[in-house]
Amino acid sequence: MARLVVVGGGVLGSMHAWMAVEAGHDVVHLEREAGARGASVRNFGLVWVSGRARGAELELAVRARELWERVAGRIPAIGFRANGSITVITRDDELAVISEVCARADAVDRGLRLLDGDEVTAMNPALRGLALAGLYASRDAAVEPRLVPAAVRDSLAGTGRYRFLPGREVVDVQDSGGVRVTDATGDVWDADRAVLCTGAWHAGVAGRWLADAPLRRVRLHMMQTAPLGETLTTSVADADSLRYYPAYEGPALRRLAPPDPAGAAWGMQLLMVQRLDGGLTIGDTHLYTEPFGFDLEEEPYRLLTRRVEHLLGRPLPAVQRRWTGVYSQLAPAAAGTADHDRLGNTAGMGESTAGTDRGLGIYLHREVLPGVHLVTGPGGRGMTLAPVIAERTLVAAGLLDSAPTS
Structure with missing residues (x-):
């Protein structure tokens, strides 16, 4: 069992928390707002397999579709339906x-x-x-985006291994022989691992690691x-x-x-x-x-x-x-890759210019300090891929056994 701090209360942060608790770990979940307010609750709730690029992106989407159905079996309140x-x-x-x-x-x-x-x-x-x-x-499906983060939190609340703390903007993350996370109230959270899911907020605590990121x-x-x-x-x-x-x-x-x-x-x-x-x-x-x-x-x-x-x-x-x-x-x-079309999608995505890109060129995943994983940038794929991104992060962090991507 490990101690994990998850920063960010959107769908990515929520899926990381859920996967970690399911795997038997203790999670402290910090969110700077009262609850999710960003793209996680301002989208369609589509689990969209059909349009994904051939290769790794499609494999991830297929795996994510399986995971969403598994999550729905445990948390019916997310409103999953296989409607195509x-x-x-x-x-x-x-x-x-x-x-x-x-x-x-x-x-x-x-x-x-x-x-x-x-x-x-x-x-x-x-x-x-x-x-x-x-x-x-x-294979396409849908969930209720306005309900997912709160439904996940509610499902974890009775486990004894999860704490959700809103109104806690993280101001510092350090490697101190483990991971030390400090929030704006002055509380310090010592953990074995941390995952930063800060969404479209490219400043703040994650800003120093995103300055060179192709986002x-x-x-x-x-x-x-x-x-x-x-x-x-x-x-x-x-x-x-x-x-x-x-x-x-x-x-x-x-x-x-x-x-x-x-x-x-x-x-x-x-x-x-x-x-x-x-x-x-x-x-x-x-x-x-x-x-x-x-x-x-x-x-x-x-x-x-x-x-x-x-x-x-x-x-x-x-x-x-x-x-x-x-x-x-x-x-x-x-360089060398034109936009896929006038709407801005691409046939190939840029690689990270610092650290190791574990996001397959589909999203950004960097281990920015030992045991500290920064995950962002899935674009319009975020709702679809959130469970499989969380799964891959926890595997990379040594908190979950290796899992298939299709």
């Missing part, structure tokens, strides 16, 4: 892309199947728009509606997601007609998932140039509403919430 997804296709050039992808060997790992327009409506009757075809991905921050716009009044049986994406996710790279994608200029200006793709209360979470945009604005712009919400209504063939329910979020992403390689 449909990417709605309305043009022949889009159909060529998904046909090409469905013919690949890894289509089985992704759970992909080509649907015609009638099959789209039969599988998801709420999609009454004029779908030419659809890409069904049976960037990404801002997005999202919204949530009142209950739809019917069941959206799958999560939904539009064809602009083909440009965003690296799984679809290939000759057919390169022949795809340019995106709508208004949407392209916002780095927009449509994703939509139904919450347990019946409302829809809808997004999103991708803005990369800082400083980000502090206000909510109306145009992306108008564009997203128009797209949703086209797919549903009906007016959107009243919007109840709108928000922006910022996540941390491992940036494109500085």
Whole structure:
């Protein structure tokens, strides 16, 4: 049994804490806010296997999907459901892309199947728009992002091996023959290991180790509606997601007609998932140039509403919430690797320039001091990959036996 300090109360920190307690270790979990406030609770809650890059990223996503289902068996309150997804296709050039992808060997790992327009409506009757075809991905799933961190904490509270302390910003981490963590109240936490999951906060205690890190921050716009009044049986994406996710790279994608200029200006793709209360979470945009604005712009919400209504063939329910979020992403390689597309994904990601990169070029994982692991930068993969990232970190830290990645 070891003593572990986890810094950061988002989904990454929560999964590290859960995995560690499950493995029999004692965990002190520190969070500078009252609870998770960042990208962990401002996302779709999608466990998105279908769009991941071939190779290591897909292997991690498949393993993460297994782990999410395992977590849900212990913590039903996270709201896990294996609902799959449909990417709605309305043009022949889009159909060529998904046909090409469905013919690949890894289509089985992704759970992909080509649907015609009638099959789209039969599988998801709420999609009454004029779908030419659809890409069904049976391995995709969803959880409730606003509920996950608190549900994990609640499940650990009775174990006797877990303490969650909100309002504790960490101000110092030292190697003192073990690990010594000091928070802003002056309390000192001595441990065998520490994991820093500081999210998009690239300053503060982790700033000294991130100064040379190939990270960037990404801002997005999202919204949530009142209950739809019917069941959206799958999560939904539009064809602009083909440009965003690296799984679809290939000759057919390169022949795809340019995106709508208004949407392209916002780095927009449509994703939509139904919450347990019946409302829809809808997004999103991708803005990369800082400083980000502090206000909510109306145009992306108008564009997203128009797209949703086209797919549903009906007016959107009243919007109840709108928000922006910022996540941390491992940036494109500085030399020799172009952006995967105009939305900013890459075919290859930059390596760390200090320490050892244990994140496979998919996220940033550095052991910054003996026994101190810094984990950030998964970008839009964060919700999907959180359990497997935690698993890999604990293996690297010697707190968990070696585990498969697929």
